[in-house]
Amino acid sequence: MINQLITKIKTTGAPIVVGLDPMLKFVPEHIKKNAFAEFGESLEGAGEAIWQYNKEIVDYIYDMVPAVKPQIAMYEQFGIPGLLAFKKTVDYCKQKGLIVIGDIKRGDIGSTSEAYAVGHLGKVTVGNKSYYGFDEDFATINPYLGSDGVKPFIKVCKEEKKGLFILVKTSNPSSGEFQDRLVKAQVPLDGQAAGLKTSGDRPLYEIVGEQVAKWGEEHMGDSYSYIGAVVGATYPEMGMVLRKIMPKSYILVPGYGAQGGTGKDLVPFFNEDGLGAIINSSRGIIAAYQQEKYASFGPERFGEASRAAVEDMKEDLAQALNSR
Numbered sequence: 001m002i003n004q005l006i007t008k009i010k011t012t013g014a015p016i017v018v019g020l021d022p023m024l025k026f027v028p029e030h031i032k033k034n035a036f037a038e039f040g041e042s043l044e045g046a047g048e049a050i051w052q053y054n055k056e057i058v059d060y061i062y063d064m065v066p067a068v069k070p071q072i073a074m075y076e077q078f079g080i081p082g083l084l085a086f087k088k089t090v091d092y093c094k095q096k097g098l099i100v101i102g103d104i105k106r107g108d109i110g111s112t113s114e115a116y117a118v119g120h121l122g123k124v125t126v127g128n129k130s131y132y133g134f135d136e137d138f139a140t141i142n143p144y145l146g147s148d149g150v151k152p153f154i155k156v157c158k159e160e161k162k163g164l165f166i167l168v169k170t171s172n173p174s175s176g177e178f179q180d181r182l183v184k185a186q187v188p189l190d191g192q193a194a195g196l197k198t199s200g201d202r203p204l205y206e207i208v209g210e211q212v213a214k215w216g217e218e219h220m221g222d223s224y225s226y227i228g229a230v231v232g233a234t235y236p237e238m239g240m241v242l243r244k245i246m247p248k249s250y251i252l253v254p255g256y257g258a259q260g261g262t263g264k265d266l267v268p269f270f271n272e273d274g275l276g277a278i279i280n281s282s283r284g285i286i287a288a289y290q291q292e293k294y295a296s297f298g299p300e301r302f303g304e305a306s307r308a309a310v311e312d313m314k315e316d317l318a319q320a321l322n323s324r
């Protein structure tokens with residue numbers, strides 16, 4: 001799947017992921033009105049509203065970007081109807097030719113990670129048959145429980161030709177509380193990694209980055225690994241270091257737009273080949289019509305506003321990358 005992702009990044013010229021993070025406050029009134037008329041002001045009504053909202057956004061942007069990233073929390077808040085909307089969104093995006101990154105941030109003890117991996121990326125066996133669950137192409141995972149929580153995901157990715165983005169340095173303001181803690185460099189993340197040869201204390205995210213690089217080198221696509229990383233756009237200096245530590249890992253970079261990341265902050269995340277990073281924007285695109293800049297579209301034309309926001313983001317990235 002990493003090869004397909006890179007091909008699509010090249011053909012669209014847009015190293016961009018549109019984050020499908022629907023909140024009811026983003027959904028225009030006309031969509032909510034229809035959904036509530038059919039299903040009531042209920043979880044079912046909310047599920048229908050976010051699904052219709054997503055569908056229209058996808059119809060306006062699917063030809064411009066390689067991938068989307070539905071954030072599962074935004075769907076889970078509406079219970080089972082929300083999860084049904086998540087699944088419909090995943091399937092619809094795939095039908096439209098988009099690569100789907102499930103932002104699920106899972107990771108647990110080994111046996112539980114195995115179930116998460118099967119449910120999101122692989123197949124579950126029931127009797128004599130196997131069934132796909134959510135069936136995303138990539139998933140985000142949290143490695144901070146250690147390697148036994150990551151390996152089941154890698155195994156399923158290898159079998160299914162899918163991929164991961166592993167949290168290394170997150171974009172949020174307090175990510176440094178734990179991730180930047182200085183640790184002795186020779187951290188026994190697993191038996192093989194125990195012999196890391198580095199001197200002095202290092203921030204924890206670098207140690208995690210080194211382990212991601214190692215997993216990456218063991219699981220390569222044609223030019224990049226299908227084991228990628230998540231590093232926030234809000235920490236460009238750390239992005240530059242991590243880019244060097246993980247040369248073959250694709251970096252999913254959230255934090256552009258709504259969290260303050262700008263085009264110039266993104267340059268260090270890319271390799272010299274112009275590849276190696278894919279930038280997410282969620283609220284900045286899906287709720288563009290609520291921003292002053294795109295307000296002239298109005299709520300009825302929210303899909304067109306999202307398309308215009310993608311065009312502007314693409315231009316911003318291209319300018320930043322061309323001027324380096």
Ligand SMILES: O=c1ccn([C@@H]2O[C@H](COP(=O)(O)O)[C@@H](O)[C@H]2O)c(=O)[nH]1
Binds near residue numbers: 230
């Ligand atoms: O470090 C991280 C990891 C994940 N995210 C997710 O990305 C989007 C960002 O949304 P915006 O509206 O573009 O700010 C959201 O789904 C986060 O959960 C992140 O922001 N930072």
